[in-house]
Amino acid sequence: MxxxxxxxxxxxxxxxxxxxxxxxxxxxxxxxxxxxxxxxxxVPVAEFLTGTEWTPLFATPRFGVLPLVAGTLLVSAIAMVVALPMGLLSAIYLSEYAPDGVRRIVKPVLEVLAGVPTVVYGYFALMFVTPLLQRVFPQMSGFNALSPGIVMGIMILPLVSSLSEDAMRAVPRGLREGAYALGATRMQTALQIVVPAAFSGITAAFILAVSRAVGETMIVAIAAGQQPRLTANPFVPLETMTAYIVQVSLGDTPQGTLEYRTIFAVGMLLFLMTFGLNLVSTWLRERFREVYS
Amino acid sequence: MKHRADALFRTVALGTLLLALAALGALVYDIVSGGIGRLNWQFLTSMASRRPEDAGIYHALAGSIWVIVLTGALALPLGVAAAVYLEEYGGRSRVARLIEINIANLAAVPSIIYGLLGLGVFVRVMGMGRSVLAGACTLALLALPVVILSTREALRTVPGSIREGSYALGATKWQTIWYQVLPMALPGILTGLILSLSRAIGETAPLITIGALTYIPFAPDGPWSPFTVLPIQIFNWVSRPQAAFKENAAAGILVLMALLLLMNLIAVFLRDRFQRQGRT
Amino acid sequence: MSVATPSVRSLSGLVARPGTASTAVSAPVKIDVDRMNFYYGAKRALDGISIQIRANLVTAFIGPSGCGKSTFLRSLNRMNDIIPGTRVEGTVLIDGQDIYTPGVDVVELRRRVGMVFQKSNPFPKSIFENVAYGLRINNMARSKAELNDRVEESLRQAAIFDEVKDRLHESALALSGGQQQRLCIARALAIRPEILLMDEPASALDPIATQRIEELIYDLKKTYTIVIVTHNMQQAARVSDHTAFFWLGRLVEYDRTDRIFTAPAEKLTEDYVTGRCG
CATH class of the missing domain: 1.20.5 (Single alpha-helices involved in coiled-coils or other helix-helix interfaces)
Incomplete structure (x- = not known):
């Protein structure tokens, strides 16, 4: 007992x-x-969500979160332009073309790429990519959305690649053989059979990638600047939601003040955005798993 | 024509992959060339300073090691216990399923949100202040989902015949888990722990959020001490306009990457031993 | 139905078989199963099994794969409990006590009813620790000396001591398949069970290792009640006193082994033992 x-x-x-x-x-x-x-x-909800000025630390503070949201979305969009096509193409190569030996070498290297701390990517964006881009776009400012966006894309690429590859490898071999038997080339098989069959799995990977980009902090805190600005111009400094939280945390804003609470309000918005994306991603992945098991 | 398109597509796909690898190469080159000149014994043994040539990384390295050891000490028992519950006890109950979904979602919550949680709960409500302990608690929560997922995988590799053999000798469920299942899964569990800690050691945002200091000229001397960590020190140096501090940042990154490499080598070594043990 | 007779419920219902004047039938009943059904989820895997297994004899279960003989064996020490979704109906008495009534200590039951598995499953520890494990968790050795003695005694009983005495503290995984299986038998014997269940203990072994296991079974029945599942009919004929033939989840026939193999009552049994089906 x-x-x-x-x-x-x-x-x-x-x-x-x-x-x-x-x-x-x-x-x-x-x-x-x-x-x-x-x-x-x-601060009224309407002002917070629809205001176009974010100056909480000024003498006459304004609490419109849209500039931060826009900054976040602009950098994330640039990151996705890099990460999604490159990640998907890498995944197609690894899943459909690469010999085993190549895959064995490349996959750990991609894991290294995914394991580099984000502060290191921030340094890379500020010290390497921005000067490089300034040679092409002389009008570009030292802090901007383009450089951190591209570097963030490189950082997220391994995630997109490995999750998409997993999804494609889960597509039954019979489907591929069926296509080959009809005289399809590897490209036709990959693009017309495998990718559509793995579509929900790949979409889940894409959405998770967006969620990662939205929540990424250090790259933008280092290389994008600290100026909340409602703009679609990738060459000028701006500020994302995450970078704002870092900026306030670095100062000594006393707790209990309105300024202090702004980081939680911005954090709440950030949490809701990423949580929603994660739920959709999980749901899609579950659906994908149901189809092939 | 069909084959030309195929060959072209293959080249483009391979080219993309190579481009990604080239980016990694550029990153490594940039950091090594930027920081190797600054990396010397003085840099490793000195504390923070306002003059870049006197500044060192010792306090931040010590802070990182303090935080990561405490994080591991917290995340290992909690993560293993949770994984054992879900894998060996929870079964297919609705509560277990709910916990699983929750863990999967937590794994994708941005790390800075954990920082806000740590600021609200550990620093303020629990009164830990801006201490090593508060940082470790925050990072432990951040690392937990990965520790749980990897521990579950390690538990799954223990064959059912070992469990049956133990039950057939009159062992209780817990005796079976404690004496047979966990020892067999241990290398796999530790591999997962180290990999999750190697992610935690590079985390910057949550620790900035809970208020780890960016300028602190001494090493922590206990769990209640204020602290800074390598990535925060690197961030601090990167943010300074002077070029000499940027050089310090690159050298700091080299130290951080060396630490990461070391942890990954240990993990690979453990995984290798684990696999060899599984084969015999 | 006489208690002193192996009884059988065949496909056609209850068929009681008069006993003969052998020592076998006079042995007391150790395990008494009455109208037992077993379910995996909604699927019925065993259907109305009734059987009386006698003490200090070897009882063999034979039948084609999937006939339920292993499932039935595993239900005698409630090993199926660890598979989710399984369910038992009817009664299984051991020494007159129902092992499926609520309140039965399953752990204590498994200590009394030992088991050897089809595939040897030594723990990835030393030879000594494998045997000592059951003694330790059941607090069955009061001193280090007693532990050593019981480990050695068990290894001797399992006829493996001479082969391993010089390397007791080396890994059990370095042993050959046959040695591993005898180690698992030693491990089961160490905690002194009353009944030993063996699930095709020699199926993965070569003929010489098989022969050693069979000799061992013959020795062990002086002390233990042994139930062995086998798909090898020659083996059943060689080692067992009684044989039960299972078919599609039912117990078709149960009798003295010599009768099952020479003069079975059921056509199905005859077809199986003569190799015409299964």
Whole structure:
């Protein structure tokens, strides 16, 4: 009987550890919600979500989050222009063309690319890519959206490539053989059979990539500047939601002030955006798995 | 014609891949050429300074090691316990499924959000202040999803026959897990832990958010000490306009990358041992 | 239905078989199963099994793959409990006690009913630790000396001690297949079970290793009640006193081994043992 009670206690204890993850999610939502609620008592929701000026640290503060959102979306869009086609093409090469030996070498190298700390990518963007781009676009400022966008794309590329490749490799061999038997080339098979068959898996990878780009912090904090600006011009300094949180955290804004609460309000918006994207991605992946199992 | 298109497509696809690898090459070249000149014994043993030529990385290296060791000490037991529950006990219950979905989603939450969580919960509500411990707790939560996922994979590689053999001798479920399953899965678990810690050691944003200091001229002396870490020191140097600090940043990156390389080598070594053990 | 007789419920219902004057039938009943059904989810894998297994004899279960003989064996120490979605109906008595009533300590049950598996499954530890494991977790050795003695005794019982005595602390995974299987038998014997269930213990072994296991079974039945599942009919004929023939989840016939192989009552049994089906 004694061992049975012990077993019961152990199982409960293990359950508590597993449930900690739910507590983490709850904690995130609670912390963000409480401070956001306080923030919204002083700043109307409409002003926050539709205002076009973000100057919370000025003498006459304005709390329109759109410039930060626009900055985030511009950098993310540039990153996607790099990461999605390149990631997908790499995945097609690795899944449909590459000999085993090549795959064995390339995949770990891509893993290294994915494992480089983001602060290092930030240095790379500021010190290497920006000067390089300035030779092509002399009007480009030292801080801008283009350089961090491109570097972020390179950073996310391995994620897109490996998840897309997984999805394509899960497509049954019979489908490929069917296409080859009809005289299709490898390109036709890859583009007309394999990619469409793996479509929901690839889309899931793409959405996860967008979510990563939106939440990425250090590259933009280092190379994009700190000037909230509602613009589509990739050559001028701007500020993203994440970079703003870093900027305020670096100063000594006293807790409990409105400025302090802004980072939680921006964080809440960021959390909702990425969480929504993650849910869609998970749902698509589940659907993909159901089709091929 | 058909074949020309195919060959062209293949070349383009391969070219893209090579371009990505070339970017990695450029990154490595840029950092090595920028920082190797600054990397010497003085740099490794000195603290932060306002003069770039006197500044060093020692305090940040010590801070990173403090934080990462504590993070590992927190994430390992919690992550393994959670994984054991989900893999060995939870089964297909609805609660277990809910926890699984939750963990998958947590793995994709931006790290800076964890920083806000740490700021709200550890620094303020739990009163840890801007300490090594608060940083480690924050990074432990960040690392947990990966530790749990990799531990579950390691547990899954333990053959069912080992479990049955143990049960048939009158072992309880926990005895079976503790004496047979966990020891066999240990190398795999540690590999996953080290890989997740090597990601955590490069994290900057969550620690800036909880208020780790960017200028701090001493090494931490305990869990309650204020601290800085390598990536934050690098960020601090990158943000200075003087070229000499940029050189320090590159040298700091070299130190950080060396630390990462070391951790990855340990992980590869463990994985290799694990696989050899599985084969016999 | 006489308690002293192996009884059988065949496809056509209850068929009680009069006992003969052998020592076998006078042995006391150790395991008494009555109208047992077994389900994997909604699928019924065993259908109305009733059988009485006698103490200190070797009982063999034969039948084609998938006939349920292994499932039935594993239900005798509730090994199927760890497979989700399984369910048992009917009664399984061991020494008159129903092992499926709520409140039964499954762990204690498995200590009394040992098991050897089809594929040897030594733990990735030393030879010594493999045998000592069951003793340790069940607190069956009070001192280091007693532990050593019981490990050696078990290894001797399993007829493997002489082969491994010089390398007790080396990995069990370095042993040959036959040695590994005898080590697993030693491991099971160390905790002194009353019943030993063997699930095709020699199916992965070469003929010489098989012969050693069979000799071992013959020795062990003095002390243990042994139930062995085998797909090898010659093996059943060589080692067992009683044989039960399973077919599609049902127990077709159960009798003294010599009768099953020379004069079976059922046509199906005869077809199987003479190789005409299965």
């Amino acid at each position: 004694h061992t049975r009670r012990l077993e019961w206690i152990i199982e409960r204890a293990l359950f508590v550890c597993a449930a900690l993850s739910v507590l983490t999610t709850a904690g995130i939502i609670l912390v963000l919600a409480v401070e956001t609620f306080e923030f919204l008592r002083e």
